[in-house]
Amino acid sequence: MAADTGWPGCAKSLKGVILDLCGVLYDSGEGDGTAIPGSIEAVKKLKASDLQLRFCTNETQAARDTFVAKLQRLGFDILVSEVFSPAPAAVAVLKERALRPHLLVYDGLLPEFDSVDQTNPNCVVIGDAAEKFSYQNLNEAFRVLIGLEKPVLFSLGQGRYYKETDGLNLDVGAYMKALEYACDLKAEVVGKPSPTFFQSVLNDMGLQPHEALMIGDDLVNDVGGAQRCGMKGVQVRTGKYRPSDERHSTVTADGTVDDLAQAADAILNHRH
Amino acid sequence: MAADTGWPGCAKSLKGVILDLCGVLYDSGEGDGTAIPGSIEAVKKLKASDLQLRFCTNETQAARDTFVAKLQRLGFDILVSEVFSPAPAAVAVLKERALRPHLLVYDGLLPEFDSVDQTNPNCVVIGDAAEKFSYQNLNEAFRVLIGLEKPVLFSLGQGRYYKETDGLNLDVGAYMKALEYACDLKAEVVGKPSPTFFQSVLNDMGLQPHEALMIGDDLVNDVGGAQRCGMKGVQVRTGKYRPSDERHSTVTADGTVDDLAQAADAILNHRH
Numbered sequence: 001m002a003a004d005t006g007w008p009g010c011a012k013s014l015k016g017v018i019l020d021l022c023g024v025l026y027d028s029g030e031g032d033g034t035a036i037p038g039s040i041e042a043v044k045k046l047k048a049s050d051l052q053l054r055f056c057t058n059e060t061q062a063a064r065d066t067f068v069a070k071l072q073r074l075g076f077d078i079l080v081s082e083v084f085s086p087a088p089a090a091v092a093v094l095k096e097r098a099l100r101p102h103l104l105v106y107d108g109l110l111p112e113f114d115s116v117d118q119t120n121p122n123c124v125v126i127g128d129a130a131e132k133f134s135y136q137n138l139n140e141a142f143r144v145l146i147g148l149e150k151p152v153l154f155s156l157g158q159g160r161y162y163k164e165t166d167g168l169n170l171d172v173g174a175y176m177k178a179l180e181y182a183c184d185l186k187a188e189v190v191g192k193p194s195p196t197f198f199q200s201v202l203n204d205m206g207l208q209p210h211e212a213l214m215i216g217d218d219l220v221n222d223v224g225g226a227q228r229c230g231m232k233g234v235q236v237r238t239g240k241y242r243p244s245d246e247r248h249s250t251v252t253a254d255g256t257v258d259d260l261a262q263a264a265d266a267i268l269n270h271r272h
Numbered sequence: 273m274a275a276d277t278g279w280p281g282c283a284k285s286l287k288g289v290i291l292d293l294c295g296v297l298y299d300s301g302e303g304d305g306t307a308i309p310g311s312i313e314a315v316k317k318l319k320a321s322d323l324q325l326r327f328c329t330n331e332t333q334a335a336r337d338t339f340v341a342k343l344q345r346l347g348f349d350i351l352v353s354e355v356f357s358p359a360p361a362a363v364a365v366l367k368e369r370a371l372r373p374h375l376l377v378y379d380g381l382l383p384e385f386d387s388v389d390q391t392n393p394n395c396v397v398i399g400d401a402a403e404k405f406s407y408q409n410l411n412e413a414f415r416v417l418i419g420l421e422k423p424v425l426f427s428l429g430q431g432r433y434y435k436e437t438d439g440l441n442l443d444v445g446a447y448m449k450a451l452e453y454a455c456d457l458k459a460e461v462v463g464k465p466s467p468t469f470f471q472s473v474l475n476d477m478g479l480q481p482h483e484a485l486m487i488g489d490d491l492v493n494d495v496g497g498a499q500r501c502g503m504k505g506v507q508v509r510t511g512k513y514r515p516s517d518e519r520h521s522t523v524t525a526d527g528t529v530d531d532l533a534q535a536a537d538a539i540l541n542h543r544h
Contacts (some may be wrong), residue, residue: 127544129407130407130408131406132407133410134403134406134407135401135402135403135404135405135406135442136403138405138442139441139442142433142440142442142446143439143440146433146440150501160453160454160455160456161418167415168414168418169411169414170407170410170411170450170454171416171454173453173454174332174410174414174450174451174454175450176449176452177449177450177452177453178442178446178449178450179446180449180450181431181432181445181446182432182433182445182446184432184445189425253543260397
């Protein structure tokens with residue numbers, strides 16, 4: 001009989017699982033936010049199995065050690081070394097290409113860039129800057145770009161919007177599009193769904209794409225991004241999930257589950 | 273001999289001329305800005321001729337009577353009734369389609385919309401709001417749009433940026449692109465280069481497109497927009513003109529002149 005490549009049969013041949021954070025492990029909101037029911041236990045079970053486990057997020061409002069500490073306070077068994085986020089990936093690219101960034105990011109993210117030369121900038125990096133996306137700040141980033149002979153714009157993710165307790169909020173992708181149009185350029189996206197970003201997680205686990213599965217609440221950036229790299233992608237019906245995702249025109253998840261707890265049980269049950 | 277359709281020979285058969293304001297008649301800046309040398313006299317000469325004359329601008333930081341008064345103070349022979357700008361055009365569309373706008377525009381433009389019902393908005397109108405383009409205000413416009421079953425976004429122009437005395441500034445087009453991306457929609461542009469907008473000026477003069485000539489400093493929005501309507505388009509080397517405009521990949525002006533004074537002389541000399 002041929003190997004089962006569908007969900008959840010494919011779990012049999014898996015060697016690693018990658019989890020998104022916000023909307024999968026917890027919901028953001030006041031204070032630390034709240035853990036999604038069953039997710040703390042699910043992470044524990046996956047860690048206790050023979051599978052490798054990594055976390056992959058587009059979080060750019062806080063430095064990695066800050067938001068990992070928050071998750072630990074919520075009760076999650078998670079280490080900084082297991083978490084991949086856009087800012088450290090951007091720092092690596094900046095150093096590799098000897099680029100000096102003008103930063104338009106949330107104050108909480110600034111410490112991630114402490115080791116990078118920011119004098120006389122020759123590129124711009126934007127993250128989810130939220131209320132720091134004032135006209136003045138965006139115009140300043142625009143003037144840096146338009147003044148460069150070869151303008152380079154890095155965007156930490158390309159999300160359209162995200163959900164907080166008080167409603168929907170514009171995400172970095174909208175401001176990326178504004179600068180792309182004003183400067184007639186194409187931004188380089190660092191973070192999901194960039195294939196380079198997913199590949200760095202696979203490299204860390206020492207796995208081939210077909211040996212890994214991504215679980216996320218964002219159909220396009222988590223599931224679609226992982227699939228374009230050759231991984232399986234499963235969507236949870238928590239976080240920013242919307243029923244219309246299940247009839248999306250271009251991305252079809254390998255599986256859709258109620259939550260991380262259900263996903264973890266399905267994976268582990270198919271390995272015995 | 274065939275009729276000359278090139279510039280400036282085509283002036284012989286012209287019946288009307290349309291002028292852009294900022295960058296053609298004057299440069300904006302502190303106070304009222306400054307008239308471009310020779311332009312006051314050029315407007316006077318064109319008005320004294322047998323040609324019809326109209327003014328067509330994407331100005332959206334002030335109400336029409338306010339910026340026309342400014343031009344009069346600078347010495348221009350110009351009347352409100354001769355000027356076409358996006359806000360009155362938008363008001364006409366809103367009333368025709370019974371739409372109630374949420375406005376994200378510069379405070380000075382608000383009086384233009386006094387006659388429009390703005391309760392319980394079912395569309396969004398954005399103009400060059402400058403420092404009013406805060407994260408909070410853009411997010412508010414976004415929330416109105418994303419909450420509508422059929423979101424409608426009007427953008428008063430689609431400029432990338434403009435020049436002021438202190439440097440380049442982001443224009444409304446960048447914010448239009450941000451909202452288009454976040455809400456997955458296409459904005460309706462009111463103002464140049466919309467064909468509807470140019471056609472309304474032609475209608476007012478009672479002319480066919482081939483009988484009219486547009487003179488502007490913006491190659492894409494003035495010259496290209498007019499040409500797409502069947503008019504001639506001439507660019508002046510003042511305002512936001514850049515030498516690279518003369519080797520643009522998609523738009524080629526019918527003529528390029530140093531300034532409005534030179535354009536007016538060329539037109540009037542070819543009619544005698």
